[in-house]
Amino acid sequence: MATVLIVDDSETLRSQLRKHLEQAQLTVLEAVDGVDGLEKYRSHPEIKLVICDVNMPNMDGMTMIEKVRQIEAGKNIPVLMLTTESGADLKARGKELGLRAWVTKPYVAETLVAAVKKLVQ
Numbered sequence: 001m002a003t004v005l006i007v008d009d010s011e012t013l014r015s016q017l018r019k020h021l022e023q024a025q026l027t028v029l030e031a032v033d034g035v036d037g038l039e040k041y042r043s044h045p046e047i048k049l050v051i052c053d054v055n056m057p058n059m060d061g062m063t064m065i066e067k068v069r070q071i072e073a074g075k076n077i078p079v080l081m082l083t084t085e086s087g088a089d090l091k092a093r094g095k096e097l098g099l100r101a102w103v104t105k106p107y108v109a110e111t112l113v114a115a116v117k118k119l120v121q
Helices: 009-022 032-043 061-069 088-094 109-120
Strands: 004-007 029-030 047-052 080-081 101-104
Touching: 004 009, 009 029, 009 061, 009 109, 029 032, 032 047, 032 061, 047 061, 047 109, 061 080, 061 088, 080 088, 080 109
Parallel strands: 004 029, 004 047, 047 080, 080 101
Antiparallel strands: none
């Protein structure tokens, strides 16, 4: 069973996403912002995928992913950005950081779970 890290400041979104991913037989870890997400990533080498929001307090998602990429094990970790943002500049920056998918909120559970399963295989 693959482990997925959800990084989002919305407790409601994390809870809903956790439910969908656990129903798909995935293990879920949660973080409340980029600082917490980076700490969780560093302390859980079993993480196979990061799902991250862009706009969060303390450290935004793009900065967190930049820092994850500086860790040897994080250079190739698949990252799915789940956000309300859809600007071309942000997406271009995400592409530079090696994001594997960009999904805008609100998301369709079945589609997101299918994408996650594909990325963790």
